Amino acid sequence: MADLKELIEYVAKALVDNPDLVSVTEIPGEKTVIYELKVGEGDLGKVIGREGKTAKAIRTIISAAAMKKGKRAVLEILE
Amino acid sequence: MRYIEERGRTAEEALQRALEKTGIPPEEAVYEVVRDGLSGGFALVRLYTEIPELDTIEQVVTEFMEKLGAKAEIEVMPKRTKYYVNIRTRRMDSALIGRGGKTLDALDYLLNLLIKRKVPDITVEIDVSGYKERKRQFLINKARAIARRVRETGREMRMDPLTVRESRLVRNALKKEKGIRTYTVGRGDEKVLVIAPATDQSSSASGGSSSD
Numbered sequence: 001m002a003d004l005k006e007l008i009e010y011v012a013k014a015l016v017d018n019p020d021l022v023s024v025t026e027i028p029g030e031k032t033v034i035y036e037l038k039v040g041e042g043d044l045g046k047v048i049g050r051e052g053k054t055a056k057a058i059r060t061i062i063s064a065a066a067m068k069k070g071k072r073a074v075l076e077i078l079e
Numbered sequence: 080m081r082y083i084e085e086r087g088r089t090a091e092e093a094l095q096r097a098l099e100k101t102g103i104p105p106e107e108a109v110y111e112v113v114r115d116g117l118s119g120g121f122a123l124v125r126l127y128t129e130i131p132e133l134d135t136i137e138q139v140v141t142e143f144m145e146k147l148g149a150k151a152e153i154e155v156m157p158k159r160t161k162y163y164v165n166i167r168t169r170r171m172d173s174a175l176i177g178r179g180g181k182t183l184d185a186l187d188y189l190l191n192l193l194i195k196r197k198v199p200d201i202t203v204e205i206d207v208s209g210y211k212e213r214k215r216q217f218l219i220n221k222a223r224a225i226a227r228r229v230r231e232t233g234r235e236m237r238m239d240p241l242t243v244r245e246s247r248l249v250r251n252a253l254k255k256e257k258g259i260r261t262y263t264v265g266r267g268d269e270k271v272l273v274i275a276p277a278t279d280q281s282s283s284a285s286g287g288s289s290s291d
Binding site: 003004006007010011014015049053054056057058060061064065067068 | 148174181185188
């Protein structure tokens with residue numbers, strides 16, 4: 001089974017300079033699961049990417065994986 | 080990345096020679112056909128003997144797929160300037176490709192980012208069960224069919240909107256086609272490729288067409 005929380009954590013940790021400051025909280029819902037991603041101060045740009053490209057790519061992939069299970073996945077990047 | 084090159088009458092023969100020389104078992108061979116020898120001359124095959132980047136690529140992609148919950152088979156092939164990575168899954172292929180290849184594009188972008196963090200100077204092209212290869216072939220076949228019609232009818236025809244990369248692929252594929260020319264109209268994202276009859280009766284006389 002896909003573990004999207006782990007996936008987001010894995011991707012974020014690989015991209016940032018401070019992997020220790022990465023945390024993902026999963027907020028389950030009936031149809032929609034929300035993932036809140038927190039990173040260190042200077043690392044926000046790394047997970048968002050130029051023109052939001054990285055964040056968009058992560059969202060596209062978790063949506064595809066969640067859809068397989070008939071759910072929706074939302075990624076919120078917290079400041 | 081280390082490799083040896085061997086010649087032969089056919090690609091198979093050249094590969095066979097290279098395998099015998101290196102003692103690499105055929106099922107583990109990572110190779111590239113440099114010349115297939117089909118249009119005369121010899122065949123040339125490049126067999127890779129040592130590819131340190133391969134392990135990194137495989138490891139990152141495997142880990143990513145595990146987290147996605149996809150049982151995946153991963154095949155990495157070196158190409159001229161990048162690595163072609165073909166991912167095959169049991170039931171996730173269509174989800175990983177997405178509508179019009181949208182999810183695949185995201186995968187390609189993200190995996191490139193992750194791999195570049197580990198080995199800065201390598202680029203990978205991610206594919207799922209040969210989807211991109213098939214799409215490329217489909218586009219080329221379609222363009223050739225349109226070219227044929229243009230020659231028959233003497234009227235120009237438009238291709239459906241293409242990305243920059245697709246447009247380049249199509250124009251390259253049509254370079255050797257006689258009796259037609261290609262040009263684009265519009266600009267930016269609105270660019271449309273037009274296939275038109277060649278202006279001159281003899282395509283060799285005019286500029287713009289390929290010299291062969």
